[in-house]
Amino acid sequence: MECHATPVSTPALAWRWPPFALLAALLGFLFPLVHRPLLLDGDTYWHLAAGRWMLAHQAIPHTDVFSATMPGAPWVAHEWLSEVLMAAAFSAAGWGGLMLLCGAALAATLGLTSHYLQRHLAQPAPLVCTTLVAACIVPSLFARPHLLALVPLCAWCVALLTARDAGRAPSWRWLALMALWANLHGSFVLGLALAGVLALEALAATPAPRGPALRQWSLFLLGAAAVAMCTPFGWRSLWHPFQLMQPALTATVAEWQPPNFNHLQPLTLALLTLLYTALTRPLRMPPARVFMLLALLYMALKHSRHQMIAGLVGALVLAAPLGLALGRPGAPHADGARAQGASAWRAWGAVLLAMALLAAGLRLAMPPQRGDDQATPMTALAQVPPALLSQPVFNSYEFGGYLIYRQLRPYIDGRADMYGSDFVLAYLAAFQPDRAAFEQATDRYGVRWALIAADSHPMLYLLDTLPHWRRLYGDRVAVVYVRQP
Known part of the structure; x- marks a missing residue:
């Protein structure tokens, strides 16, 4: 109809x-x-x-x-x-x-x-x-x-x-x-x-x-x-x-x-x-x-x-x-x-415009304070020695954006289309975690440290048990590991 x-x-x-x-x-x-x-x-x-x-x-x-x-x-x-x-x-x-x-x-x-x-x-x-x-x-x-x-x-x-x-x-x-x-x-x-x-x-x-x-x-x-x-x-x-x-x-x-x-x-x-x-x-x-x-x-x-x-x-x-x-x-x-x-x-227009301008002014006068959250491992990253920050990292997917924002180079980030399906599948295998896939990935890219979300318990367990990895810092958001020579 x-x-x-x-x-x-x-x-x-x-x-x-x-x-x-x-x-x-x-x-x-x-x-x-x-x-x-x-x-x-x-x-x-x-x-x-x-x-x-x-x-x-x-x-x-x-x-x-x-x-x-x-x-x-x-x-x-x-x-x-x-x-x-x-x-x-x-x-x-x-x-x-x-x-x-x-x-x-x-x-x-x-x-x-x-x-x-x-x-x-x-x-x-x-x-x-x-x-x-x-x-x-x-x-x-x-x-x-x-x-x-x-x-x-x-x-x-x-x-x-x-x-x-x-x-x-x-x-x-x-x-x-x-x-x-x-x-x-x-x-x-x-x-x-x-x-x-x-x-x-x-x-x-x-x-x-x-x-x-x-x-x-x-x-x-x-x-x-x-x-x-x-x-x-x-x-x-x-x-x-x-x-x-x-x-x-x-x-x-x-x-x-x-x-x-x-x-x-x-x-x-x-x-x-x-x-x-x-x-x-x-x-x-x-x-x-x-x-x-x-x-x-x-x-x-x-x-x-x-x-x-x-x-x-x-x-x-x-x-x-x-x-x-x-x-x-x-x-x-x-x-x-x-x-x-x-x-x-x-x-109506005058009243609502005044309310919008007031809200905008208050928001600019009281900007939000950023701290640790599910996408922002701020404290954990502050614990990484400066010399190590320039080295290749293996990171949780959700932390890639913050690393880029801090002018650090992530292993992976939200641009999955750029990385391609083969790379993403290999990353998922390493993060399952599959020990062989993880070691292959970290060896290939010369990874020296890792930044892992605190709720990724299987990945944390793997890194805690691998002989060449040492936990450097951990909090409710992220855990930092260092790869030993």
Whole structure:
């Protein structure tokens, strides 16, 4: 069944949506400023280091410049623009500046989402949907490029869906957004896929002759694919995101594992809400959008990190069908009501902007203090003699980013795609631990010391029992070992 939104004039809705959208944006801005796990991902460190290197050298690396095991190996730094933005924010205002950048990204995402939802839904449906979207994002709310990429993802989906609701192809000006997105994060390939599915929906809904619609959408898709290659890596930008999906490269990363439904997941709440609505309301959708939702659900069930994409894109795709099933907000007719609404919008905007500026000032005045945590073996690294720091190290996967940030060369870090599946599998064998594989790895790269996570008990036991290794230091985060001559 074809689904179109009823056209509504912007002035008629102007007094309705701004307060809610602005409030959603404000909450999205504030939450990262107090969300402690935001900075607890080890990859944040190497993203900052990569951005710092690019700013210092005024260049984009095409080979590895950080590791001890892969120096000079080909490296597709496909998130280079996000890393530069992160490093610039950090350089300007430290950890507080990075948190403000993340807050701005989440604010834009939730603001755009709630604005679009309220164009189709009456309250409290936009509130419920926006809350579920935010809940799906929180488990992956880390200071990394994927958070910045949520903004173009949301804006791209809104642009495509708005064009479909109006029965036309998207404007070519949105291709600039695709070019920006392709340099921020590899998720831009999802944007191309969504455009392709909606193009098929448009062709199926267009009565004969379909030539004009086919030409418009085909040109837009070709243009989007072309500008997606406007990166320092050209056509490889299109292929590289698929290389990241190799099982060997994702086996050690928790966010690439299926969600654990033994604990309450945001995806569970979203699915139950959708199921309740579908069973109690005449919810009908075009087959293309049903396919999109099923594909998003499959992605979220396969990899927990895709819960945020399923929640965000799913809410936007469902907005128009839900609007038809649940009813839409009516438009006011009195000029006095419109004037009163415009006045309320200005008052809301001033108050919420003041709150955001106050929160930003407080965050900059009281920056977070970094110490030992699951990604930061600060104290353990301070116990390593300076002469030993320059020697090859064998490290836990999650500590590689911090070593790069401290300008030390790790054995491995979060750039698993650069290391390749063979190297990653050999590393996993050494860390199982397999004594022969470990000794082979350390002999090959001349490893002189090791930095191991304190909860890696089998690896710690192996090193405690090997005759040529001595424990130098240990705490609740990391343990340092030294290899004897």
